[in-house]
Amino acid sequence: MSASLLRVAARGPATTFFRANLLAAARPQPLAARAGLVVPSLLAVPSFSTSSRLRSEHQEETFEEFSARYEKEFDTVQDVFELQRNLNNAFAYDLVPSPSVLAAALRAARRVDDYPTAVRVFEGIKAKVENKGQYEQYLEELKPLREELGILLKEDLYPEEAN
Structure with missing residues (x-):
């Protein structure tokens, strides 16, 4: 020894x-x-469970129910933390949120005065869609709201970085 x-x-x-x-x-x-x-x-330490709960209360939710739930979530947002948490949760699913959900998120960003998050919403859309055509459709659908709220895209803010 x-x-x-x-x-x-x-x-x-x-x-x-x-x-x-x-x-x-x-x-x-x-x-x-x-x-x-x-x-x-x-060692007499009680062990913790290594299996996680894979149960979700929303697993049987349709796209329409998902959209309605997140529209309601964004309508009640009162601060930046809630806004960003809801956006993270909405974008975590294996789908692209509907334009109505994104419009509610953009209005919530305006309500809590968080311009950077509003710009990031469009970056999230660009990352989630399958192709550039779908991204252009989202931009076209949300263009009136973008103009109303004065939200520029990252491509507009930093044209030298645009792909």
């Missing part, structure tokens, strides 16, 4: 100001535990 291992084993439990640790230190510990050795049979 090495000398440092013997020193640790001989030292015993450390004292501390915390009462819980003092109670745990009062119990005799096996030599291996005091020495810092990890022996699985000596």
